[in-house]
Amino acid sequence: SQQGEEDPQALSIQEGENATMNCSYKTSINNLQWYRQNSGRGLVHLILIRSNEREKHSGRLRVTLDTSKKSSSLLITASRAADTASYFCATVSGGSYIPTFGRGTSLIVHP
């Protein structure tokens, strides 16, 4: 079963614009992770944010976490065509080491 659910399901923007994706989850978490998947390939880890953290940055990526609302957002600034991919949030909860993935947001960045 999915723990995290991404929104929107699909996003289409122009190069240079910012892209924001949201993730909501149901139960308390140890951490929340964001991954990227290029078409038909494996997932690549982007950022991990722990439950006691509120914001993290990595290059053009900014992730926020609001545990009171059980939600997270991923912001990609100054998008490039190469950012075209599916983006997944994954949560780690309770005593499990296993990330549970949402269905993903499909991002298309037009050159």
Add this chain to the structure above:
Amino acid sequence: KAGVTQTPRYLIKTRGQQVTLSCSPISGHRSVSWYQQTPGQGLQFLFEYFSETQRNKGNFPGRFSGRQFSNSRSEMNVSTLELGDSALYLCASSSGAGYNEKLFFGSGTQLSVL
């Protein structure tokens, strides 16, 4: 370091057959997890092996099984294939030492069941 290697990359099987997929984790990683990805269901967790023992298991029927060898390489087996087993099967490795670890994924095996 070499990444996670999955073989084969593509497989075509017919209903009723069985299939074995292989995964070689990053050197030094002791945890290997398997996921099934389909357009309708997204990424579904199958099972995780750590030091040759199944440590976690998802909600899949017994037709799906796996094992891990002493060198941490893992295989998963699907017996009596059904059309609905068509999917991208992804393997991921990590050290398995704690909660705050990221997964390193292979490129996956695309299984088509005809």
